[in-house]
Amino acid sequence: MTEEDFKKTLWDTANALRGSVSAAEYKYPVLGLVFLKYVSDMFDAQAEVIRSRLADPKSDIYMDDEAIRAEAEQEFVTDRSFYDADNVFWVPKEAHYSHLLKGAAAAGKDLPNQLNAAMRAIEKENASLNGVLYRQFDQLELAPGTLASLMAKVAELKFDPGKHGSRDIFGEVYEYFLGEFARAEGAQAGEFYTPKSVVNLLVELLAPFRGKIYDPCCGSGGMFVQSAQFKEAHARKLGKKGDLPIYGQEMMAATRRLAKMNLAVHGLGDSDLGETYGSTFNNDQHPKLRADYILANPPFNISNWGGDKLTEDPRWTYGIPPKNNANYAWLQHMLARLSTHGRAGIVLANGSMTTNTSGEGQIRKMMIAADVVECMVALPGQLFSNTQIPVCLWFLTKDKKAGVNGAIDRTGQTLFIDARKMGSLQLSRTMIGFSDEEIHRIAQTYHRWRGTEFVDDGEHEDEPGFCKSADYAEIEKHGFVLTPGRYVGAAEVEDDDEAFEEKMQQLTGQLSELFAKGNALEDEVRRQLGRVGYEV
Template structure:
């Protein structure tokens, strides 16, 4: 009799990250954070591909009478579903969760999946048979992850692996000694970048690709707007080996063909795509990194607009991306707010040169508290060699947008993303489909402003949107000035009287305590 399936809880009904934290706790006593993160993420990968496979498998079982074969590999790959061999499926792993050899069984499952997908060769973690990994706890971990449903359609709309990585990084940062600079890009920011750049077809590049979220969202955008998987070519690079593997896994799950290089490598010192000229660049490079080895790259060909300071890589990232832009390409990327105004170590001169070269198309100031792992306020830069409005830059101040999802985390809503991206497309005069924008662009006090070079020069080449958009217009209530002053002064008088009463109460209380004055 086959083992009874455990009840799964959908990610839409459960904060699965809390369950994963419980999972990590199972191994905390005999593995450090850096190691058990690999274990849990490897199992999540297996669970994800297995759930998606099982969902399609069940559909084929229902259609067997129509000639469909649930064990025909082509039935899955033709639908973009990851083919999972029988001994790598979660049902097989969970049936063996109490087996003393569960570690070997999981490693074998990883091997089987790598053999089915050459791109994943050497990527998946095969560390589960290690003698120091408690097999009883590993079995409990398999059972626990088995309660999380990752294969339903609603869950697959989300970048599950990326969200898991983001959460784990925030939890493990202190245990691993990581500094804030390496983190997953929140999905609303990725969606905003993608909606503004509208990458329909061509080469998409991310020089700090993390877990691959930019590519996943780009493919979703293409499909949602009538395109096909494969209309864009994906190129990326990532220096952290763990994250590079995660990106490979993330793309493989979704059937996205991508060139992330043959290994993890430092983008500045080992550019794996030296000849690439991209149509779109989307990136969230690590903020303000000071140990990027800039002193070894002082005469680099990429520094056309000035040598970036060795103590901060922000302007190295900007110029690296410009270097890799095609003649009609556009880059959109996240940077710390300091990049808009810093004059330290020659950064102001580089920014001036970029502006004078008419490369800066748009700057968006974002609200705070958007990231899990850092409270650094950020902005979006858009640079291009092919401006639609020569000599002008669009400034958008979106700091008041967003809603608090938790006490410490803010998210941009669908409406916020639409408002910002619609403003950008109206300013350019074209929709993402390449059609004439339906509404002409207009400056909105307090939100957006199209500024020319003279205005930017007048602000000392500072690009902070708040300097340009002005104050938000206050709606006139049509109350006559004399009437308004009369009731305002009456209100002020009442507040003064209340203040005097409070002062007297405080004095008497202090006197009662022996501190009168």
């Protein structure tokens, strides 16, 4: 099996849980089992690393005497300090996947309790996993043997750091499952999952590298994981060391656990997701935070956000957001949490760029006048599993001067990018995604415009139909509407007479061939009808 074949098979097996368990619930036990298999495989792999070091003359723990080495092996492979040193989770014997799988069939009805106990044991031994793992296997109403069969299928997945980066392959499987669950859940998907290509686009434009990073509605933590991967990739490219302390908040308790598990296996277990779950508006876990980067995909157009109780909130610098829509509450919350030179990238519904109802137009006008809107990107529809509406990206900053955020002073200017014609049906018959090349093109357009250290080459030029740098006067002329299509105009059509003539000749030739084939087909029909006595 290829990795893609395996993931699909694993998904199909997990999908067998549907019927007795809803899609919104069965992601937790499935991801819990995948995680249990992962930590068990990593534990075993680390034991082999310890044994190989004992036999390696170049190792600091090398022992040349075979008898002494054999004795040392027994001691060292059970010494957790050798696991902690390499950030490998400690797995007690009774919680190891192979131990549980071996007794799964015989355990019968007690298997769910054994799995719960295993998860508790792992949490107890690893502080970063405390309160994170799924421990409600006993609450699943499954047919006899279903859970054991699922464990057997998960057992086929091998996490081997010697063949591939263990965190990378786990992250890939985890990402795949989150995406499949999102599509299965439909309307609820936005509560925990942002499509990977959208996350990649945000990260590539924002380029988080050194400073505090924050997501006030972090879902399953995808923004953080991708940001960390960006940081590591560019640290190697630039020859510099990045640093991204992570801060976040999530409203749903179960989704918060997904995020903490996701962060833990990517080596980001020391992230600060606040003391508890809860509403960012009414129970802000980071009121004193001033972040250098904010990435967020808040729920669109929510009406029950508690705005009626927050009319005096100091976050509303540019105007009180309407009680029936949180879009401008999210924008202002993120501006309030930005540091002096901080930048934010936010996904919102397209209506946020044009609305004038309930004072939103006035808030947008005040934000533009304060010069905090740096870049607007229009995206196509069908990017999300839970909504077909097109969305946009807002990029906000309090510092457009030349310096920290780029070599080019963009005071009083806003960059507009129209990417509505980009993307293709990569994920399913109804969901599209961006290619790496498309993401790179959009990101480089911004980085050239701003003059950042992440530019490949070249200088910014406005491109009709795609991008335009507009000043305050032009935005005012458009009534402070921020739809990129208003500014970029139509793409130029090349006026090439020779190309036109060549194309016309080609089309004329094709048309002549079709006419000839049509005449031949008509003659054949007449001949065949004549054979059976019909005259035409």
